[in-house]
Amino acid sequence: MRRPVLIICGVLVLAVAAFLLFGRGGTPGDSSPEAGFARDMATHHAQAVDMAFIIRDKGPAKEIRSLAFDIINTQANQRGMFQGWLQQWELSQATDQRPMAWMSGHGHGATPSASATPGVMPGMASAAELAELRQAQGTQAEVLFLQLMIRHHEGGVQMAEGLLSLSTRSEVVSMAQKIVDGQSGEIKLMTELLEQRGARPYPSILKSQ
Structure with a gap:
């Protein structure tokens, strides 16, 4: 009699865990990796779009302006998809959970490098760095933009790879792989653009994983 009871208890525990993770109807739950990824990546993309607008409005070289245009369009569209998923899953756009909490305990902690701040998404520019970018002009602005955006992209790659190790939901996995x-690819391009300007990227946050 004891073994059937243990089996039933085990099944109930799994059922409760599945409900908490995916919610009703098999859709991701509020604390799921999919929901956390969508929320955090929407915020991450918003900053990339902001930085791209900043450099675009400075009248940079043609190749920088083209890159900024691509980032604005691609990441703004993807951000809309993240927000659409949350609405479709009947989840709020915001949460009380700390950023990157969805990756904690899965081998992809919230501190991707020694210089990272706990609970802060990897690659994000600080308020001081954004202010410096707004003040910079000419080649100095182009170099700073490329350095900040390379690090920002590295953070995005890190987050997307984290989702790939945690989810099998097709649309989310497909988007993460696209990212x-x-x-x-854009990191390679921006590194080349920096070299053309006699500059180098910041130390990679990906090497510290």
Whole structure:
């Protein structure tokens, strides 16, 4: 008699865990990796779009302006998809959970490098760095933008790779892989643009994983 009871208890525990993770109807729950990824990546993308607008409005070189245009369009569209998922899943756009909490305990902690701040998304520019970018002009502005955006993209890649290790939900996995592929390609391009300007990227936050 004891073994059937243990089996039933085990099944109930799994059922409760599945409900908490995915909610009703198999959709992701509020604390799921999918919901956390959508919320955090929407915020992450918003800053990338902001930085791209800043450099675009400074009248940079053609290749920088083209890159900024691509980032604005791609990441604004993806951000809309993240927000649409949350609405479809009947989840709030905001949460009381700390940023990156969805990655904690899965081998992808919230502190991707020694210089990272706990609870802060990897690659995000500080308020002081954004202010410096707004004040910079000419080649100095282009170099700073590229350095900040390379690090920002590295953070996006890190977050997307974290989601890939935690989720099997097709639309979310597909988007995460697009982010890994697309932003990895742009990192290479921006590194080349920096070299053309006699500059180098900041130390990579990906190497510290």
